[in-house]
Amino acid sequence: MLHARDALTRDGVLLIYLPPHGGGPIQEEPAAAGPQQPDDEVEVFLVVDRDGFVTGYNGHVDLGTGIGTALGQIVAEELDVAFEHVRIVLGESDKAPNQGATIASETIQVTAIPLRQAAAQARRHLISLAAERLDVRIDELDVENGVARRRDGGNASVSYAELLRDGHIRLALDPTVPLKATAHYRVVGQRQPRIDIPAKATGQFTYVHDVRLPGMLHGRVVRPPYAGLDAGEFVGNSLVAVDRTSIAHVPGLIAVVVIRDFVGVVAEREEQAVEAAAKLRLEWKTWPGLSDLDRPEQTLRAASSRPRVLLDEGGSAEAIAAAAQPMRRTYVWPYQMHGSIGPSCSVADFRQDGLTVWSGTQNPRMLVTDLARLLDLPEERIAIVRHEAAGCYGRNCADDVGADAALLSRAVGRPVRVQLSREQEHAWEPKGAAQVMDVGGGLDAEGRPVAYDFATRYPSNAAPTLALLLTGTIPAVPNVLQMGDRTAIPPYLYPKRRVVVHDMAPIVRASWLRGVSAMPNSFAHESFVDELATAAGVDPVAYRLRHLDDTRAIDLIKTVAEKAGWVPRTGPQSLPPDGDVLHGRGFAYAVYVHGTFPGTAAAWSAWVADVSVNRTTGDVVLSRVVVGQDSGLMINPAGVEHQIHGNVIQSTSRVLKEQVTFDRTGVTSREWGGYPILTFPEVPAIDVVMVPRPDEPPLGVGESASVPSAAAIANAIFDATGVRFREPPFTPDRILAALNPLPPPAKISSGDFSPVATVPRSQKPWRRWFGLVGAAMAGGLGVAMAMLPGRGMIAPITRPDPSVYAAATLARGRAVAALGNCFGCHLGPDGTALAGGHALATPFGTVYATNITPDPFAGIGAWSYPAFERAMREGLSRDGHHLYPAHPYTAFTRSSDADLQSLYAYLMAQPALAHVPPRTRLHFPFNLRPLLAAWNTLFLRSGTLAPDPSRSEAWNRGRELVEGLGHCSACHSPRNALGAEQGGEAHLAGAVVDGWEAPALTNLSKSPVPWTEAEFYSYLSTGHAPLHGVAAGPMTAVVAELRVVPDSDRRAMATYLASLQTSSLPQPQAESLAGTLLVRTAGISPEATAAGERIYAGACATCHEPNGPALFGARPLLALNTSVHSARPDNLIHVVLDGIATPAHPDLGAMPGFAGSFSDIQVADLLRYIRARFAPAEPAWENLDSNVARIRAGDNHS
Amino acid sequence: MIHLTVNGTSHALDVQPDVPLLYVLRNDLQLNGPKYGCGLGECGACTVLVDGIAARSCVIPLGIMAGRSVTTLEGLGTPEALHPVQQAFIDAQAAQCGYCLNGMIMTVTALLNRNPSPNDTEIRAELRGNLCRCGAHVEILRAAHRAATLVRRDRAA
Ligand code: FES
């Protein structure tokens, strides 16, 4: 790539530039003249060089529309060179033209003009050189592919390249050079494949996300809690304290950068930066909070605004008052997002001599200005290297992240890459503003419109770069930008028009989004004209045509109506329904007017939308769109068509699905579940009609086809249902509510939020155990109990020589250790095996697991086998003191001698580690270990189980493992009043441990499909029982350990566990029951859980729907899932918040946690939906909101 | 050390097992095909193939990839030697910004590995969890159909 600056110093080039202060008078210089303008002041438009290549510079950037291809076609055409020999450089800030932000589809319509002019000028100059060289007249020459030839067929020819061998020709842009006549176009107007796609399809393209510099570090920012707000006293003034020690342990951490409310971290590796950002503890002031924006109308009306009258022909109020049918309507638009698929990213390198920022910005020049201000640097010392990013459709966080990276790079003196998270991009991107449009009008007795009184409110501005606000560099005072006036003037010939825009400061951070204010304004115009037509009893297309005089609009409307086979009608519901499904068709037309009022028109666009509306579910399906566009001359018709498709799909998504949600703290739509967009199955058939206008100037096509969408769809829904919808998105719940007014949902009273007191208290075993011992003490009983002695010390030995143990014994011992989960509980620091120290938190103090490596002092190296066996079977340490029953000796006592002996051998053969774990120090009286003797007297039944000869060997082995080493009952059995496991019916009947429910392993299981031997076996082997679910929480480690256990032992456990099911089913029947449940729940669309349904569809369905895409990992089906059917939501809440980071088996894949993405309310909404749809026979869970908050807070003591 | 094969080359990586595969591919192996889009398994931008099956690399900890074979967009083909699915996406001009393109190509490749003759409904269902904000869906669907034709032709040859 030839940089504009480099071209200024090169030989062998012809260069067209813009002198400072615009084109001015023609000042063509003699060929090969030296530079007359100082280099620093010129902007380079075009360079032809002696390699035969042409480079065009355009100040705009490619926002993912392939604009570079169209510009290349323009240059190739005017210069008569091959398209392949043209390179287009977009958005370079150094010496390339400054053409402002890439907005409003202006690239082709406005900024391409000087480039085209430059190409024509270069051709004129080169052809005159050629004529001179060949000694002919200019009009005797033809140019093709950069070679000038005599038209009369003579042999003489010369190429541009040859003409530029030496010298440096520099010409000031001459806007008067004649352009090629369109009749002679060869390149422009042809469908040209995009130049960037092959590299993008093979991973060779360098997006800004892919920029890597030597020595580059990774940064992340931590945004304030006022998510998505950028105005008010609190902005930049809310950070109270930063606890740097909270992340001191994160490896690779380089720096924590804090400037007022700007907080960032820098680390060697990306995941380290992510971890540091997530764990950094910050204290923020409270701030006023946000008023309700989910239904924005009232908030917008209440906010202060300044009316700006765009047009007033007088007399509208009187005319409406006198109308035969006066009509006043309000249309409301929601907050929406740009929603770039790639969250913004940037790399910055701050050095002594200046700053370079690699950026996906829409406006490199503005970013330079912002950075200069932020860093107090002269603008000349800042360079932007522009790379493509994910499509942005307006102002997203691209500039924000550039400034973030610059601050972090300055702090550490090295290049830093900052990637925003999905949640940050969603929460903080400047939103497309909500809008309220009031229309007054009416009909006279003949059905003619009497007046048009239009008022629109648009709270948005340019969204100052965030770091400027967070660092307090600029005050967070909301300024007002006059951008609510796009397409505010209605296209129809209404008499007595009055059009007012209420300019407003933003309420939440907002800026331009595709179809800026025109899309909402046109929604109002085009809905209202439809309402007028219906009221007048006239076909809506005919009514429009009656009131238009713009011939291109009339042509377009007629063409589109004809293509769609429009059948005139005078009222709704003319199409026959299919049962509950109603059909309708709607029309809308708009021209997108952009730029400062009165603005410039871009392409004309018209839609015919076909919808079907399900009366019972509220689902709206857009089945087909016929969309027509008059774009003037189309440089690349393939690109235009692609833009039309993109606009239709994106705007359909906005109209049917999209609305930013808020709570008092700010934006709550932080991922694609909270902000769903259109998916492939919902994409309509699209028929594009492009009106050929080769002789008209080219018009912007980047936004126009979005503009009529909302009204076309709303008009179609009206046609189908007879009900008028005036506030998108047209989601099923809104449609249903309007079609079948239901009684309002029972209002949730504040009592419902009362904390856990009303939750049935099933205490975790430790608390109960300790609690009861304490009570006994208080009763005086304790004194006697405390006197009971231990049973004496067993003499130390020298650690046995591990080489005496046979390999088979050690292997068996390893399996026994796995069965007993020794590794899980006796985990040492930094994951060292068996060294102890793993903490079991209890409300009475912390129990620390001991070191069971063969270290003679810190571990059990001095323990003889009898000492070991006594600890396992009776809960006594070698020195005779009682172990807390956190060590499950009441179960271990059932183990066979052979198992315990091999376990002993295995432990003695492990590396001795001298680590001394912290001592367990419980509060009085729980620190009195001798109390345990009394407890043991009551509850310890020492010894193995006698084999049951009536059962198989496998069953007996399974029982020994489940009841003994496996100590399943330690978690899965409820405990009695003294904290001991209950027997009988209650044995293995389920309990809650550490906030997780250990479900019943017996018939009391809530699983919808009974457990079978095959399911148990699968679960114990892989952590996945296809008809029940996957292991989560504490069970992942348990099952992972079982992988070293002999298969026969897992089978034996499954055999025994299956025998506990008194109403089991044979596997084939269990599978067919599961199939029935899947079919039944597939069709359930529970009412009143719309929010949860959306989250499920966006966040969960891909991996959990039965027919989802085939993906690596398990596909746990919620209709069969044990946790979904449990009486308690706890396990599901844990899994949604924390995910399953380390699966029980690598084949299962992992699940991400959503704690950082969902609010408590969103998790509760989601669970409400999951429960209602997938466990329809179970009662709804109560107090979900407060339970989510409790579990999120880490309070496991329910 | 975690051993895995990426695009046919075996690697021993001294990286923590809980690091998402996506970061390892992008940062340690400097592969730009897989993209970060959400980190939550919702958008598909990060899709790679694991032993031939589509996988969301943003939610897969490196540790569970030990011993497996990962294919990224770069491993399918190069501009000089395109994989038929890549060829089909170029032929159909199936991208606007192209940020989602990796996920689309990898998911379609995985689908065709399983089912070389999918119908339109099957293609749409398979791509349901692959989001595109630019609205390149029409061209992507065309590309998927064309890819099926090219893949079948390749196999027949
Ligand atoms: S980045 Fe992996 S699915 Fe979105």
Ligand code: FES
């Ligand atoms: S092409 Fe931009 S997200 Fe799909």
